[in-house]
Amino acid sequence: MPAPKVLDVNSGFISWVFLKDRLTGTAIIETMTATQSALKIFGCLWVKLALANPLAVPWEDEMKHSLMISAAVVALGAGGALADGHMPFAEGEGAFNWASYAEFSAAAPDLSGQTLTVSGPWLSPEAERFDILLNYFEAATGVQASYTGSDSFEQQIVIDVEAGSAPNIAVFPQPGLAAVLAGKGQLSALGPDMAAWVTENYAAGSSWVDLGTYANAAGQDEFYGFFFNVNLKSLVWFVPENFEDAGYEIPTTMEELIALSDQIVADGGTPWCIGLGSGAATGWPATDWVEDIMLRTQTPDVYDAWTTNEMAFNDPRVVNAIELFGSFARNDAYVAGGAGAVATTDFRDSPAGLFASPPGCYMHRQASFIPAFFPEGTVVGQDADYFYFPSFSGQDLGNPVLGGGTLMAVTDPSDAAAAFMAFLQSPFAHEIMMAQGGFLTPHSGVNLAAYPSAVEAGQGEILLNATTFRFDGSDLMPGGVGAGSFWTGMVDFVGGADAKAVADTIQASWDALK
DSSP: OOOOSOOOEETTEEOOOOOBOTTTOBBOOTTHHHHHHTEEEEEEEEEEEEOSOGGGOBGGGGGGSEEEEEEEEEOOTTOHHHHHTSSOSOTTOSSOOHHHHHHHHHHOOOOTTOEEEEEESOOTTHHHHHHHHHHHHHHHHOOEEEEEEOTTHHHHHHHHHHTTOOOSEEEESSHHHHHHHHHTTOSBOOOHHHHHHHHHHBTTHHHHHHHTEEEOTTSOEEEOOEEEEEEEOOEEEEOHHHHHHHTOOOOSSHHHHHHHHHHHHHTTOOOBOOOOBOGGGTTHHHHHHHHHHHHHHSOHHHHHHHHHTSSOTTSHHHHHHHHHHHHHHTOTTTBTTOGGGTTTSBTTTGGGGGGSSSOSOSBEEOOTTGGGGSOTTOOBTTTBEEEEOOOOTTSOOOOEEEEEEEEEEESSOOHHHHHHHHHTTSHHHHHHHHHTSSOOOOBTTSOGGGSSSHHHHHHHHHHHHOSEEEEOHHHHSOHHIIIIIHHHHHHHHHTTOOHHHHHHHHHHHHHHHO
C-alpha cells in the first residue's frame, strides 16, 4: 500500500493533515484505508482524517467530515492494529455502513483520558469479538475501554453494585436481574429519547422497549435495557434433500405446517423429532414449544401477563397452548419413536432422525444453537437448513418471534458510558459484531450482507421481519416455576397427564412461592 502523501510528525505528535487537490478543491486522502486501519490503539495521541467519502468532501467542510482517532503508534501498510487483529476491518472494506461510523466519530466528544468499563457473561470467543468493537469505539472517542467477562457474572454484578464498584455498563444475559437492580435504584435509565430510537430503528421496536423497561425505585417504569445480540428459537430445521425427494414445500403458515405433517404421515413418514431430555433440566424444550404457540394464539399483552402470573397459568388460553403442543408431541404418528419416546429422548440426540436414511423424521423445532449437535461435517445451508416456525393465517398476530438475548444497562453513568450507548445506535457497531459471527440483531439499518454466512443472514432477516419479539417465557418466571414446575409439568403432560391438571399444578407451585 502506498504511503500517505503528507505526514507531519512533531515530537511524537501526529498532526491531522488534509490533502487538497488544487484543481478540484476537494480533500484527497488516497491511503485512507491503509492509514486509518493501521492505527494501533494505545495512549491518547490524535490523528484527524477525513472518513466520509474523502474523495468527495469539500475542502471547506473538512472539519465537519473528520475522524479523531486515538493512537500512539501509526503503522503504515500491513502492520499495527490491522495486522494484530485489533481493528481487522479496514475503512471502506466489507459490507459495513462506514458512513454511520463517520457520522458518530465526527459528532463524538474528545474523551481522551476517560475510561469505560464493561462487564458481562461473554467469555472466549465472544469476549474477543466484543473487544474489537471496543477498539473502534476507542478510535472514535479516545476513551480507554475494557471488558471483563465472567461465568459468574450474575452473582458478581450484584456484589459490585452493592459495594459501589460497579462497571460503567453491565451486559445482562436476560432481563430478570436487570429489572431487580432497576427496582433498587442501581441502574441509570437510558431515557425516553433512547426508547423512541429503539421503537423506530429496531424491528418490532416496541417489543424491545417493553423488554428493556422496568420499574424504578419509586415504582415508575423507565427504559433501562438496550438489547445487543439476540438468539432465535422460532425455527424449524429440516434436510433440504429429504424435502426435495418427497416433493414437500416449505410451509409459510401454521395451517400449512400442520397439513404438511399430515401429508408426511399419509406418505408413510414421520414428520417430527422431539426430545425433552436434558438431565436435571429435562422438559425445557417443551416450554419453548408452548411459548411459541402462545405467541401464535394470543396477543403480546396476554403473553406478558402469563409470564408474570397476572394471568393464571391455568387460564384456558394457556391450557389451549399446551394442548396444541400435545397435538404434535402426543401424536404417535407425528413423532419419531412415538409419543412415549419424547420425554426420554435427549434434546441433543433428537435431531439425529433428520439425517437417517430413510429419514427418521422430516422436521425438528429448536433454537439457532442446535446445529452444534448435528452429525459431524454437516454443512448448515446445504445438508441442513431451517425455516421460520410460522404463525396462523387465521389469527391477526403478525410474525411473532421467540428468543433471548443480552442487554446493555448503565450501572455507573459517565460521559464515556453515554457515548458508548450512542455508538451502539449506529448500524456499524452491529455490523462489526455481525461479521465476526455468533451475533444477531434486530437493528433495521444494518446490511444483511455483513453476516458471515447466508445461514446467519437468513436468521437476521427473520428478526427484521418480526412484528413481535418476546423473551423465553420460562426465563422470565420465578426459578421455581420457569426452571422447575413448568419443566416437570411438561414431562408429565407428554407422558399422558391432562393439560388442565398440569396447568393447575404449575399454578399451585407459583402460588406457593408467593
